[in-house]
Amino acid sequence: MKSLKITALCLSLIWFAGCTTTGNNQAGADGQNGEVMVEDRTGETSGIGDENASGTGIDGAETQVIVGEGDYTGDEINDPNSPLANRVVYFEYDSSAVRFEDQATLEAHTAYLGDNPNVTIRLIGHTDERGSREYNLALGERRALSIRQILMLQGASIQQFQVTSFGEERPEAEGFDESAWQQNRRVELIYIGQ
Amino acid sequence: MKNSLFENISAGSFTIILHVALFALIFVGIDFQSTTHVTAQPKVDIVQATAMDEADVLAEMTRQQEYEDDKRQQEQERQDKIDKKFEQAEQELEDKKQEIVEQQQQAELEQQQRKLEAEQKQQEIEVLKEQRKIEEEKKQQAEVERKLEEQKKQQAEQERLAEEERKQIVAEERRAEEEKKRLAEADRKAAEQKKRDAEERVRKAEEEEKEKQRLAKIAEEKKKAEEKAAHEAKVKADREAAVAAKLKAQRDEAAKLLQDSLDAEAREQETMRINGVVDKHVSIIRQRVKRYWIKPSSAERGLQSTLQVSLLPSGEVKVVKVVKSSGNILFDRSAENAVYKASPLPVPTDPKALAKFKQFSFNFKPE
């Protein structure tokens, strides 16, 4: 128990460091600095639709912007033998119900989160590629939220969770068959600051 | 200048009116273009944009004038210019058209043939009926003749009997002569019996007189019989002639009726034939124009354009005029274009049928 607390302390320290990175990412949100790069191509943006087309053209009316260069990353708990090492749960098609075989994994995480109120976890929901991307984005969130609901059963607080959905945008397996789809319908559990 | 212009006006006012109309048409067209597109223009990346204008109008006028002047010559040239490809296409079309026409004519011919055959059969039956009737009459005639023959036979029998009687009389005469000769012999042998002889002579004279009278009577009867026979023969001949005349009249009348109905039939068939040809060509033309008609997608149910079309005898479209607009300019234009594109229209070669296609109308409906 003592060693666990030490681990937790270490974790929170690392988590704090991680926060700095996250902060950087968030700084990019207002689109003014950080990772967002806006290419200034004003030389090409004038001209379209202008009465005196002094600019070079019509085709450069839009400006190129580059963003999101910073990778999204997460950490792991360093015990490969614990059920906690399992960080992914899978779902049936268009369903957010937890499968029987994932229950043990989720119980372990539920207990761990209840015991470690300072630990924060990020739940990332995913879907397979079938159907509308926007609907899948919502469906991925619904899956992540259903996992959160389970993980809160042993005393974890809502502040310990970050819920994200990528919908079908980040498939684990490329492919157009059930075996690929099956691997893509998932929620990833990522402990932050570990 | 003014004078010559005036002369021109008086000499060719029609041409000038035409040109003015043309100018107005072009001017309106250009005006339309300039208003619609110029307003849209400032939003575009264009330094300068102008609608096509005066220069075109002038060029157009000049060109139109030349066009009018050299019309005939140009027409000739254009004829020559026609691409082989199109000639081929036209030829193929013409062939196809001809084929269809021939097939139809063949079908019509066959139909008419069948009809004619049926009618001929009917006529034959009629003739046969007539013949039967005539035969029946002939039979009756024969019966009359047979009866006459019988009468004649009876007459002949009577005559034969009369002849026999006459022969008997002759034989008796001969016998009387011999008796006289014998008596004269007896006179020569016995002169004494003069008285008896005289008496005998008186008696004989009386007998002779009697005989004479009897003979005369026989001759008279014979003559009467002969006269009667002659009369009867004449009556018979007259009757025969009457029957023959009647038969002939009947035959003539039947023949005349037949001829009359044939003539009416022919007239009716000619009208039907022409209508048939017209109908066939209407159907072919309809198919062809329909094939060339590309309906605009804005063609909604209920639209209708009526076009009046004038054709050259070759079927070439001379003029297309919208006489009743659908209210949708694109729809009207699509209909006009369809007729122009279908030119030449497959018109019949038969002059009577062709006349129907000199000027006619199309009703275009989307459905």
Add this chain to the structure above:
Amino acid sequence: MTKRWLTTITFLGACLSFQAQAELVIDIVGGTEAALPIAIVPFGSEGPTAPINISEIISNDLASSGRFDPLPKRDLISEPHEKSEINFKDWRLLRSEGLLVGKVSTEDGELHKVQFQLFDVYKSQQLAGMRYQVPAGGLRRLAHKIADQVYEALTGEVGVFSTRLAFVTEVKGVDGKKRYALQVSDADGANPRTVLQSKQPILSPSWAPDGERLSYVSFENGNAEVFVQEMRSGRRNSVAAFKGINSAPSWSPDGTKLALTLSKSGNPEIYVLELASGKLSRVTHNSQAIDTEAVWMPNGKELLFTSDRGGRPQIYKVSVDGGRAQRVTFEGTYNSSADISPDGRTLTMVHGFKGKYYIAVQDLQTGTLQVLTETGRDESPSFAPNGRVILYATEQRGKALLASVSVDGEIHRRFGESGKDVREPAWSPLRK
């Protein structure tokens, strides 16, 4: 000729009785719905050769619409460049519905004078014609613009060749990581240029009605977030970055508001964001269901959206002021990604049926549904601004690409493969 006429006159004399009869009337009912044949003569050229072939672009544009059938070059009888050079009788033989001629001239190779004229060959009448002066860089755009004018003159409908397409591309970099780009191209897919590049997914581009701004979803900050970007300056703002997902932007017809999907309440709901004030109003209130993919009806008063409140995703309609939503689609077990035609009459959507996804249209008055595509892997339909064509994303041999289909399902087209995965298309409004 004279002889023919003499014969005819004789005929007519003989047939006066027929003349007296009623005039012949032939009914033509139906007709075809074929592509309009059009003769496009290669434009004449003076001075240095123009960098692009204007008449070829026009020809390709018109052909691609499926509504025109440009005559093959070898059939062109002659090559006139203006009216005085046209012998209309010759062109009539080609049976085209229009004849387009024009010319390009330049002295310095930079400023180009371009003129075009479109004629009705049967009536020898000009249907459209303009003269322009443009820099070399504007020639392609001008070609599309001329194509629009020809299209409009002959079909009576607005041409969309000078509009643009927005779409998202995905490529795997040499480092094995994916890169995403939001691109804009000409309406024919040519001339693509990148307006946004990111290592994180980009989704759901939506054009502002003025065609000057794009809204889209970017994951660049680890979460789905809605941005608005100005096309000319490249200036961009995050307009929705709440907790949860921020997605599915759609511009109101007046360009002042965005409909959005936000799950900040804990469940995806439809909101309307007033851009100037930042004022947010919630439209849907169904905490059990996914409500997303709102799109504005042209009247600006109602929204169509996807919801699984009935168990499976279907399209619903709701007033922007909220209130009760009304179900619109009933056929099939999966209907999503609605887009509405500019006249508000036709709905297009992804129609799922037995695990396959097709593009379908539904007549909003009659409710009749028509499936337009066949691959079964189609998504993201977007109406062209004239409502004639639907652009969508599909897949072919594992590659995502764009395709289009006419609203009647007759004309199918695929856009050139670029070696990238291309998806999430959005057709721009008409340029004003």
